[in-house]
Amino acid sequence: MTNPPETGRSRDSAEATGRRDRSQTTDRQDPSATTDRQDPSAVTGRTPDIDTDTTERSTEQVSATSGGATRKPGSVSRRALFAGVGGAAAFGVAAGAGGMAAFGAEAPPAATDAEDIVDLNVTVPFYDQPHPAGVATAPQRYTVYMTFDLAATALTQDLQVLLARWTAGIAQLMQGESIGAVEPDRPDAVATDTGEAEGLGPASLTVTVGLGPGIFTDAYGLADKRPALLQDLPRIPGDQLQEEFTGGDLSLQACADDPQVAYHAIRDLARMVTGTAHTRWAVMGFGRASAGPGQQTPRNLLGFKDGTRNITEAADYDRFVWLGEDAGWMSGGTYQVVRKIMMTIETWDFDRISDQQQIFGRTKLEGAPLTGQAEFDTPDFAATTAEGDPVIDPTSHIALAAHENNDGVKILRRSYNFTDGMNPEGLLDAGLLFISYQNDPENFVTLQQKLGRFDLLNEYIRHVGSAIFAVPPAPRTGGYIGQALFE
Numbered sequence: 001m002t003n004p005p006e007t008g009r010s011r012d013s014a015e016a017t018g019r020r021d022r023s024q025t026t027d028r029q030d031p032s033a034t035t036d037r038q039d040p041s042a043v044t045g046r047t048p049d050i051d052t053d054t055t056e057r058s059t060e061q062v063s064a065t066s067g068g069a070t071r072k073p074g075s076v077s078r079r080a081l082f083a084g085v086g087g088a089a090a091f092g093v094a095a096g097a098g099g100m101a102a103f104g105a106e107a108p109p110a111a112t113d114a115e116d117i118v119d120l121n122v123t124v125p126f127y128d129q130p131h132p133a134g135v136a137t138a139p140q141r142y143t144v145y146m147t148f149d150l151a152a153t154a155l156t157q158d159l160q161v162l163l164a165r166w167t168a169g170i171a172q173l174m175q176g177e178s179i180g181a182v183e184p185d186r187p188d189a190v191a192t193d194t195g196e197a198e199g200l201g202p203a204s205l206t207v208t209v210g211l212g213p214g215i216f217t218d219a220y221g222l223a224d225k226r227p228a229l230l231q232d233l234p235r236i237p238g239d240q241l242q243e244e245f246t247g248g249d250l251s252l253q254a255c256a257d258d259p260q261v262a263y264h265a266i267r268d269l270a271r272m273v274t275g276t277a278h279t280r281w282a283v284m285g286f287g288r289a290s291a292g293p294g295q296q297t298p299r300n301l302l303g304f305k306d307g308t309r310n311i312t313e314a315a316d317y318d319r320f321v322w323l324g325e326d327a328g329w330m331s332g333g334t335y336q337v338v339r340k341i342m343m344t345i346e347t348w349d350f351d352r353i354s355d356q357q358q359i360f361g362r363t364k365l366e367g368a369p370l371t372g373q374a375e376f377d378t379p380d381f382a383a384t385t386a387e388g389d390p391v392i393d394p395t396s397h398i399a400l401a402a403h404e405n406n407d408g409v410k411i412l413r414r415s416y417n418f419t420d421g422m423n424p425e426g427l428l429d430a431g432l433l434f435i436s437y438q439n440d441p442e443n444f445v446t447l448q449q450k451l452g453r454f455d456l457l458n459e460y461i462r463h464v465g466s467a468i469f470a471v472p473p474a475p476r477t478g479g480y481i482g483q484a485l486f487e
C-alpha cells in the first residue's frame with residue numbers, strides 16, 4: 001500500500017493558509033394491500049410478457065460495444081434528447097446554473113457521438129441473469145434513488161412479500177409496462193399504476209434492490225443469512241453525515257434514459273411498501289457521472305470528465321465487483337456504497353483553472369492526466385518537473401484514488417449529478433450522488449479514508465449522506481429477489 005505522501009498538502013494545511021500555492025405484475029392489486037400476509041409465490045408466479053419489439057440492452061456492458069443497444073428507427077440522438085423535452089421539468093431543476101448546464105448548454109457533439117445514442121425503446125434483461133441489473137449495465141442518463149426503513153411492526157413475512165411484489169413490479173416496469181390498471185374498471189377503485197409513464201418506452205430502465213445491514217438481525221430471523229462483509233461503514237475522516245441522508249434497511253436505485261420513467265418506477269414501487277416500511281431519503285440524479293463502452297465520458301458539476309478510469313473489463317468485474325461462489329446465497333451479487341456529496345459550487349467557480357486542474361490531476365477540457373495529452377493516457381505519478389516537483393500533486397484526487405497507489409484496489413463507480421435547487425442561504429444545493437459497487441466494501445473504505453484525509457478536493461465537497469447495501473443476485477423466472485433468505 002502506498003501511504004499518503006507526508007509532504008503533500010493536507011486539507012488542514014490548505015485551510016490554515018487559506019490559499020494554495022499551486023402489471024401486470026399484473027397482479028393488479030391495490031398497493032395498500034401489501035400488509036396482507038400473502039404467499040410470495042402468489043405474487044411472482046407468472047412470467048412477465050416480453051415485448052419482442054424492444055431492443056435489449058445488455059446488463060453486461062463489458063461485453064457490449066454500445067451497452068448492448070442498437071439504434072432503431074425513431075431512436076433519439078443524444079443531442080436531440082437534450083434539445084427536446086428532456087427531463088428538466090420532471091425534476092424541477094430549472095433554478096440554478098447547475099441544472100441549466102446539465103440540460104441546456106450541451107457542447108457540440110464529439111466524433112464518438114454516433115455511438116452515444118439514446119434509444120427509448122431499449123429494455124434491459126432482469127430475470128435469469130448472472131448478475132443484478134443496474135450495476136454493469138451501461139449507465140443510463142438519470143437516476144432516482146430511494147431508501148426505506150422497515151416499520152417497527154413489520155414481520156419477516158412482510159419483508160418477504162414486499163421483495164416478491166417489488167420483483168414482479170420491477171419486471172413489468174423494466175419491460176416498459178405499467179404495474180397494473182391506470183384506469184380501473186370499477187369507478188370507486190384506486191388505480192394500481194399512477195400512470196405518468198403511460199406512452200413512454202422502457203428507456204433502458206433498471207431497478208436495483210439493496211438490502212441494508214438492519215434486516216439481517218434476529219428480529220427477522222435473518223441474522224445467520226447476513227452477507228459476510230455487510231456491516232455499517234466505519235466513521236471515515238472528513239465525514240459530515242446528516243441523519244436524514246444516511247442509512248436505510250432497503251434501497252431502490254432506478255436508472256433510465258427518461259427521468260419520468262425512473263421517477264414512475266420509484267413512485268409506484270414506494271407505494272407498495274405501505275405498512276411494511278417507510279421512505280427514508282431520496283436523491284434524483286441526472287447527467288450520469290460514469291461511462292460505458294461507446295459512451296462519451298460525462299462531466300460532473302465541477303466541470304470535469306468523471307468516469308475516465310473505471311472498471312470496464314470482465315476480469316476486473318470478476319475480481320473487484322461480483323461475489324463469487326463462496327458467497328453462498330449472495331453469489332453473483334455485490335455490495336453497493338452510496339454517498340451524498342455536496343459541492344460548494346460558487347466557491348469552486350471562482351477558483352483559478354490551474355488550481356482546479358491540480359486538485360484533480362487532470363486537465364478540464366480534455367480530461368487528460370497532467371502528465372499526458374489525451375483523456376485516456378495513463379497518468380505517470382512518478383513524473384517530476386524540472387524543479388523536481390511531482391507533475392501530478394500527490395494529494396490530487398486521482399493520485400490518491402488510483403489503483404497504482406492503492407495496492408491495485410479498484411471499485412466500480414456509477415455516480416450521478418444531482419441538484420436539490422437552492423439552499424436556505426440562496427446557494428446552489430448540488431453535488432454528486434456517488435454510487436460504487438464492490439465485492440468488498442473495505443475497498444471503498446480504504447480509498448475514502450485516504451481521500452477524506454488528504455484530497456485537495458475536500459475544500460469544495462462535503463460527504464453528508466452515506467449508506468451500504470447488499471445487492472442480491474438476479475432473480476430466476478418465477479422467483480424473487482432475496483428469495484434464498486427465506487428458504
Ligand code: HEM
Pocket residue numbers: 300302304305306307308309310339341360362379397398399401402403411413431432434444447448451461
Ligand atoms: C464529489 C466527489 C467526487 C468527485 C467530483 C470526483 C471526481 C472525479 C474525477 C473528475 C475523476 C477523474 C476522472 C476519472 O478517472 O474518472 C475521478 C477519479 C476517481 N475517483 Fe472520484 N470523485 C469524487 C468522489 C470520489 C469518491 C468518494 C471516491 C471513492 C472513495 C472516488 C474514487 C475515484 C477513483 C477510484 C478514480 C479513478 C482514479 C484513477 O484511477 O485515476 N471519487 N473522480
